[in-house]
Amino acid sequence: MDTRTGPPRRGRPRRGQEPLSRRRIVDAAMALAEAEGVERLTMRGVAKHLGVDAMSLYNHVASRDALLDAITEAVLAGLRLPAPSGDLEADVRAVAGAFRSAAQQYPRCATLVLTRQLGAPAALGPTEAVLAVLDRAGFPPGRAVHALRTALAFLVGSLMREVSAGPAFSGADVEGAQQREVELRASGLPHVAAAAPDLAVCDHDEEFEFGLAALVAALEAVRG
Amino acid sequence: MDTRTGPPRRGRPRRGQEPLSRRRIVDAAMALAEAEGVERLTMRGVAKHLGVDAMSLYNHVASRDALLDAITEAVLAGLRLPAPSGDLEADVRAVAGAFRSAAQQYPRCATLVLTRQLGAPAALGPTEAVLAVLDRAGFPPGRAVHALRTALAFLVGSLMREVSAGPAFSGADVEGAQQREVELRASGLPHVAAAAPDLAVCDHDEEFEFGLAALVAALEAVRG
DNA sequence: ACCTGAACACCGTTCAAGT
């Protein structure tokens, strides 16, 4: 019962081993969350993964909840947001793409970012980037905040679907899609049955593109 | 330690007392979730609230997770979706309003609906209603599913913000808003600082209206 | 200053036993 994933050394830390740090804890937690799911992320599990007593973690993070906050900060810090060019469509696409890339890189941790309050300081960087885009594109200040929140709502909703939908909908799992189509057709709901082939699958690239085009058009119409 | 909220009778169920049922369990769970938060919703807590042994619940729900599924089904079943009139804007507003009302009635349970996969049979009713609206408004079948998913993304993102933002942003808590404005101004981020008064508050009615108008315009542009 | 071990007050859930 000693062979686990990672470096599960027990007892005193090995001499020459990296000392415990907030950074190492957060990295390990992110890896574990991606591997097992956030809801199965456990203080004791993180500690074991680091070869350390569970209680040692509390010298670096205040609680499990604080650790989840730290994970969302790390995900947000990984966003690579481009400087605004002045072209609204290109800039909105760049920002949306940066969010989507981060969500795809850490799909399970991303749910934390999408779920938890993004009001914290960690979200200020992205907020600044989007406001810069909107300002550069000619939005007056008040309307820029409305536009920011509309764009964020669309992004949050889109990425939530994408990260929480299993790979079942991606286009692989053909017989899964076929079975779903049969069920939809048998639902007794006329419009659902008629749209069964389209509802049974979900190409995330395509859906994102469709929604993004609609968002851009809406923002352009409201620029003022 | 016997005086608790609800009917916390212990031991054998009282003669003449309503027998335990899936329905009663789900109702109690929803009430508890709204009172304490979903993450604090506990099988043992639900049982105690019903004056019953924790294990008895498992005769009616398979697991805690199944109970959470049942809650999302109950919330979705509470949606009162109007019949489509043919006026795209009016119909989209009606559907969006129905979702928002349900989310406002059960803000904490609503996060379950917004977070979990809405692919389950429980979401088929709302799907049918939205597809009916889009069909009536002239969307060709394939495009209707894209439009459905775009609308849903906006709704999920918007309602997620609304239900997970405390009452702090509603417009009450004036000194909270003032303090937030000061912090934003001191952030060192130029656009954030400039937009501080707008960012410090969030009128959910106003944001929803702004986003909904954008959504309707986008859908009309894409109707085909 | 940081790490540890034992302990506390919880969890969800299984299972055999009751009625």
Next chain:
DNA sequence: ACCTGAACACCGTTCAAGT
């Protein structure tokens, strides 16, 4: 058929003790 009690295998976290 439904409910119960004891038990199992976990949790997060506190605290006094070690180094």
